[in-house]
Amino acid sequence: MNRTRRAALSGLAAVGAAVAGCLGGRATSGADRDGESAGASSDGASGGDGSPPPTVETEYHLAYEPASLLSESLDGGVGKDGIPSVGDPQFRPIADADLAADEPVFGVVRDGEARAYPRRILSHHEIVNDEIAGEPIAVTYCPLTGTAQGFRRGATTFGVSGRLVNSNLIMYDRATDSWWPQMLATAIDGPLAGATLDEFRVVWTTASEWAARRPDSLVMTEATGHVRRYDSDPYGSYAPVNGYYARNGTLFPPLASTEDGHPKSVVVGARTADGAVAFDKATLLDERVLTGTVGGDGAAVVAVAEPALSTGHVYRNPDGAAVATDGDGYRVGGEGGLAAADLPLDRVLAFDAMWFAWAGFYPDTAFVGDHTWAGYGR
Known part of the structure; x- marks a missing residue:
């Protein structure tokens, strides 16, 4: 084990078992996937469900080739769906929700309907497969990169692959088993490698700000079908900022380094x-x-x-x-x-x-x- 990996292990121990699932060895080819089976997922979906997710013709800029990004991915160790996505989220009116004013939430509006997803819940699941105004969507969050993004999913669902690249969540779709780094919205492996997902805006805000803007909003509850300590963030806290979110270092080496600015800014x-x-x-x-x-x-x-x-x-x-x-x-x-x-x-x-x-x-x-x-x- 090299020095960097030992440092990562030490950091993982400090932030809890949820992060430990992100650790493992490097993949050098798609052959590492051959022994994996999505099986029955935590949100009721199974491997191969539905048709492929919607993609767009306009491609985002990529600084690396998909094959290069695949070679830099890290095996999570807990396997697919070791971090369980949510497939049947429950909601209540935001006026009836017991949320602290400064609690971070992810706000989404689709076809006039507004919903809020508490960050503390998504820190345990990373993906919520939902449907808003009749449209199947996925709201995703990666705690290690501080990114919340939304995607149209069509007839399939997304799950947590158990892998990371550049510390970022790699999702997989259950129709084709293609791998999608969240931040890139572009597949790096599988039948859809090189394709780009149809993405929509997610607003990182606070419960009070979202309620003031969208008093008609619904908010996701803790009734996820899983037993978790949703009052405890396995990575730290944003109010006040501490733990992983405040430390200067990262758990895994980034794809490129910069000496400018705090890495977590x-x-x-x-x-x-x-x-x-x-x-x-x-x-x-x-x-x-x-x-x-x-x-x-x-x-x-x-x-x-x-x-x-x-x-x-x-x-x-x-x-x-x-x-x-x-x-x-x-x-x-x-x-x-x-x-x-x-x-x-x-x-x-x-x-x-x-x-x-x-x-x-x-x-x-x-x-x-x-x-x-x-x-x-x-």
Whole structure:
């Protein structure tokens, strides 16, 4: 065992058995999968269920080939579904939910219906296979990279493969058994290798902020079908920040390293087919408007803050339109009073991520901001 792996083992012991499932040896080919069987999953689905998940023609920028990412993946040791996804989530009105005001939740709106998924519950499951307004979706969370993302799943469901790459959750779909690193939304192995999932926005916010914005929202309850201590995060805490979330180090070496900024600081990251860009979240919430470029051609982008939800939005700005604050809203050119989520520009899907994870997957990323360490800017 090398020095790095011993350090990882030591770190895992400190944050609990949930993380221990992420440890194991390197895979060098898809042959390592031959002895695995999805079997009956924890959320009632079985291997090979349904048809493949919906994919999109537009591909996101990848800094590495899928085969290279596969070779860097780590075996989790507990096998498929060792971390159980949830397949029959239960909900109650957010007004009736017993949530602390500052409790982190993941907010989703689909076809006008709003739902919130408490982070402390997803830290034990990582994937919730749900249906909103008749649409099958998956809400996913990786504690080790601080990323919450949503995907359309079609007739299949997603499970936790038990593997990581760049510390990030690798999901698998139960129709084709393809492997999907969450942050990339692109399969690195299986029949759909190279394909890109149909992704939608998930807002990392707080219970009070989400309830104020969407008082009609439902919130996921602890009735998951599993016995877990949902009042205890196996990795640490965000309020106050401690444990894994506060430590400077990571449990596993990132794909690429950077000496700039705290590795666990939060960026609002966006990727297009041409490249990636990261905006320091604390800087964005403070200054409200940040401009940058993405890709080798330097395509202009602009990020604006939505303080009421402690989040941000990223837009393409090819014509260099002037974007400025306008009271609580924004002005684009001569049009004012615009909400952060409704600028008359082409919005690019963006999500929060720990800086080390974003820079690991996208070592060629553009960066805008001050590399602020401020309790994640949450």
